[in-house]
Amino acid sequence: MNKTVLEVQNLSKNYNNIKAVSDLSIRVQEQMVYGILGPNGSGKTTTLGMLLGVINSNQGTYSWFENGTKDENRKRIGSLLETPNFYPYLSAKQNLEITAKIKGLDDASAEIEKVLKMVDLYERRNSKFKTFSLGMKQRLAIGGALIGSPEVLVLDEPTNGLDPQGIAEIRDLIIEIGRKGKTIIIASHILDEIEKVCTHCAILKNGKLLRTGTIKEIIGNQEHTLIQIGAKDTKQLEKVILEDSELSIYKKSEENNLLIIRVSKSTTADQINQYFFEKGMVLNELVVYNESLENQFLDIIKEG
């Protein structure tokens, strides 16, 4: 049994009459990569703010490392909350020196160098923070969270403001850190991000917990795979599909004459191609369609 890193019980926060977070209970165990998924305004940042001691809760408790709400717990947690917060008139290096000193690292220059290289800012280490682009600021914030190799990382929308390459790099970095056995908590409104990176996940809406469990339990349990196909004669293609009870149309795309069909999970693309070929149809498009995950997420959100 892994140790409990974070235990949250009935945590609530009201802003006047609005319940930003209500009655939230979750448990995060060592080595989990735990995603908090929810649309904008679902209470993700408010939740993390309470867990990181910057927002006072109205009700409920939380405990880090089975050590309560003590301030020194946060020295063992590397966090990025909402925005990159740094001194604009200081360089990347000088800013991280402050982070390191707060974390209690005495001679941190080697650590800072290592972290700056990890987030690809080493070349710009002596540039002032205010000269950085949004993506660079975000990367520095992730670097700040990594200072001192904390046992737990708390990352709120870590890929915010990054370009596609930056997003891929940061995700790889998070996956790599997770593999090393660190516990990671990630808040995001992007399902794809949670799905690619996390082992466990909680879904929030309007401050309420809708579901929690492993990624597979929550979003990986579809009975069908969706495949997008196309052929010259769409009408004929449709007819072939309707004749077969094993296949069904999930969605029609009017603009490019493509069909999205449901097939059983074990079906491979080869088999589909062959199947239609035998029916006298030549496919000019055949890809696995991923929207179902997104839809499933939206369905969960709608139910709530």
Place this chain on the structure above:
Amino acid sequence: MTRLLGIEWLKLKKLNTLKVILIVYAVILPLIFYILSLTEAYNMLIDNHIYQFPDVYHYVTYISSFFNLLIGVIIVVFTCNEIKYKTQRQNLIDGLSKKDLILSKFYVVAVLSVVITLYTFIIALVFGFANGSTDIFNGIRYIGYYQISTFGYFIFAFFLSNLLKNPALSIVFYLLSTFLEGMTGLFAKEYSQFFPLSTLSNLIPMPVLPDGFEYAMTEGQTASLGLFYALVFMFVSYYILSKRDV
């Protein structure tokens, strides 16, 4: 304490506001004090004794107290920066407690007021010796009072910044408070002398009291009340921060 001060030093050492204001202050104080000797009032009223012990202490600290606002601006800018840049929030997230946040600013204020007081002391010594007097212990209590006075003023600047979270508003309210207490003083000095800023200001009274007004408190009592106000501002600042979502 050294750890918190170390963290604050990393933030302060590259802050241009600090450098510029300290340089201006360092130049302007001795300059103005010297220029006094060139004025007509000098010949008529005050004379050479202001440059000699013991009066030099009183006059230097009195002149210096006019520039408290300059140093107050450093405190205001430094404190409001932490809120504007959300670095206060980040410091907290990274592992400081709210008590640490208040204490670290408290130490900065204390160090700044010591530096300012020491500088004022040195100016007084230089003028005193340069004008041929040697009795340096007489009147030196004004340096002590000045220490309490600057500390109180700077804590008040911190208190306003922490409360209002905005540098312009904080400076306006700083000036407004001084003005309001001064106005009250015109009508009811018997009460206003107990007000916070008046108490701090009365630690270094006008060297030549025009109206022969007598303060109700002894110097020692005024100093104690000034320190008491400084601590109250500190604790209220902590209370505000502890209740606030940062």
